[in-house]
Amino acid sequence: MKHAVAVLLVAILAALSGCASSAPARQASRPFDDVRRLTVVVSGESQFAVLEHSAEPGRTFDALLKWSPYGTLLKPIADLVHQAINWLVASDRKADAAGDLRDISPPLVVATAFEETLRASGRFDEVRTARREPAGQDRRRDDVVLRLTVPAWGLVRVREGDPDLLSAFADVRAELVALETGTVLWKNDEDVTDPERLPLKSFTGDRQFTRQRLIDVLQRAGHRLGSELLYARSAGR
Amino acid sequence: MSARRWPAMLLWIAMAVSLVGCSNTVAVDVGYPEAGVNRATLASVRSRRVEIRPVTDRRTDTAGIGVQPDEKKKLVVTSRPVTDIVRDALVAELQRNGHVVVPDRSDLMIAADVDEFAFDAVAARSSAQYVGKVALALTVTDRQSGKIVFTRRYVGIKRQNADRDATHAARDVMDAALARAMHDLATDAELAHVFGDSRPDIQRI
Numbered sequence: 152m153k154h155a156v157a158v159l160l161v162a163i164l165a166a167l168s169g170c171a172s173s174a175p176a177r178q179a180s181r182p183f184d185d186v187r188r189l190t191v192v193v194s195g196e197s198q199f200a201v202l203e204h205s206a207e208p209g210r211t212f213d214a215l216l217k218w219s220p221y222g223t224l225l226k227p228i229a230d231l232v233h234q235a236i237n238w239l240v241a242s243d244r245k246a247d248a249a250g251d252l253r254d255i256s257p258p259l260v261v262a263t264a265f266e267e268t269l270r271a272s273g274r275f276d277e278v279r280t281a282r283r284e285p286a287g288q289d290r291r292r293d294d295v296v297l298r299l300t301v302p303a304w305g306l307v308r309v310r311e312g313d314p315d316l317l318s319a320f321a322d323v324r325a326e327l328v329a330l331e332t333g334t335v336l337w338k339n340d341e342d343v344t345d346p347e348r349l350p351l352k353s354f355t356g357d358r359q360f361t362r363q364r365l366i367d368v369l370q371r372a373g374h375r376l377g378s379e380l381l382y383a384r385s386a387g388r
Numbered sequence: 389m390s391a392r393r394w395p396a397m398l399l400w401i402a403m404a405v406s407l408v409g410c411s412n413t414v415a416v417d418v419g420y421p422e423a424g425v426n427r428a429t430l431a432s433v434r435s436r437r438v439e440i441r442p443v444t445d446r447r448t449d450t451a452g453i454g455v456q457p458d459e460k461k462k463l464v465v466t467s468r469p470v471t472d473i474v475r476d477a478l479v480a481e482l483q484r485n486g487h488v489v490v491p492d493r494s495d496l497m498i499a500a501d502v503d504e505f506a507f508d509a510v511a512a513r514s515s516a517q518y519v520g521k522v523a524l525a526l527t528v529t530d531r532q533s534g535k536i537v538f539t540r541r542y543v544g545i546k547r548q549n550a551d552r553d554a555t556h557a558a559r560d561v562m563d564a565a566l567a568r569a570m571h572d573l574a575t576d577a578e579l580a581h582v583f584g585d586s587r588p589d590i591q592r593i
Contacts, residue, residue, distance in 0.1 A: 202517075272429055272577050273432075273577065307517075307547070308510050309508055309547075310508045310519075342548075344519065346521070346545060374572075375568070378568075378571050378572050379571060381429055382574060
């Protein structure tokens with residue numbers, strides 16, 4: 152019996168020491184660790200939006216459905232109506248908030264801030280932004296491009312209350328692609344939100360202020376994207 | 389009821405009360421898993437001995453980190469103190485980047501204040517938008533001279549849509565917000581520069 156216990160103890164100790172001595176997994180080198188020259192290609196439409204995430208306009212429908220014998224059948228239709236109402240409400244607010252923004256190119260603002268972050272890191276020799284894919288001489292020179300789009304930007308309700316609070320936001324997509332092979336080396340979808348939270352009136356009442364907050368969040372998106380790319384690279388290369 | 393049964397009854401009542409109390413909160417295990425920590429810009433400078441001062445909690449509301457947006461509206465708390473979560477994240481990031489965290493006799497001292505560590509949930513009909521936010525104020529002091537050589541505020545925010553009763557959503561947005569703040573810190577070229585050469589004549593404040 153004592154032998155069996157001893158054998159069991161030895162086995163447990165061996166297993167435990169095996170766990171303890173295992174070295175932490177080394178970070179594998181990334182295929183873009185050696186990239187030092189980068190062209191950022193900006194493209195795509197950027198949809199300006201005021202995202203409400205509100206249940207308020209749909210509450211009347213909820214109340215009606217509770218009393219209707221066809222409540223279960225009608226619920227999918229009510230959901231659609233509810234979405235449509237929210238969209239209409241948001242459209243008015245969007246029109247108020249989106250004044251004086253036509254000259255802003257969201258992907259370009261993001262790309263400029265992204266460039267700044269990469270340059271400051273000292274890990275890239277050259278970073279530039281282009282509005283189209285490199286061709287001819289440029290294509291032969293560039294090994295890797297970062298394709299950057301900003302599918303959505305605008306204002307988003309981030310806190311319920313009286314009044315509700317909103318923040319500027321930008322949703323950014325980036326793909327690092329090796330031109331020769333078309334291989335996607337790194338991909339990142341970044342939802343970026345301005346730390347500042349304000350009532351809707353602050354945005355609709357002062358367009359210059361709104362414009363600045365939106366530019367700030369686009370710049371924040373560029374810096375965030377840069378941080379994530381640098382973080383994904385191994386250090387000391 | 390006999391006098392001998394009173395202590396048992398009191399114990400049972402105490403347990404019942406504590407269980408009812410617990411049911412009004414949801415504990416989430418927010419953290420910064422070491423497996424996801426990379427060597428980043430902070431690893432590009434020489435290794436330093438760093439002392440991390442006790443992390444201070446400067447949040448205005450320390451009772452919880454948010455409220456679950458379902459019918460029950462339960463208070464969400466972290467399963468460990470927020471200051472411990474942040475300290476562990478800092479230690480993991482510094483060590484992975486080749487620096488040595490020591491209790492004393494350091495080259496540099498880091499003080500971290502937690503200004504925000506919470507999420508908001510905006511409920512729609514069946515889903516909710518969760519917004520997690522972590523704001524940390526970092527101060528680096530050169531131990532030899534006693535001078536502050538670097539201060540910066542790192543803010544990580546994560547937005548995510550999920551079901552109103554999704555128990556994982558609060559943890560997910562807080563994990564991601566903390567990770568974003570730590571990634572910004574680890575890739576901060578100026579912080580790395582200060583680590584490499586923390587002479588007071590190159591103050592970056």
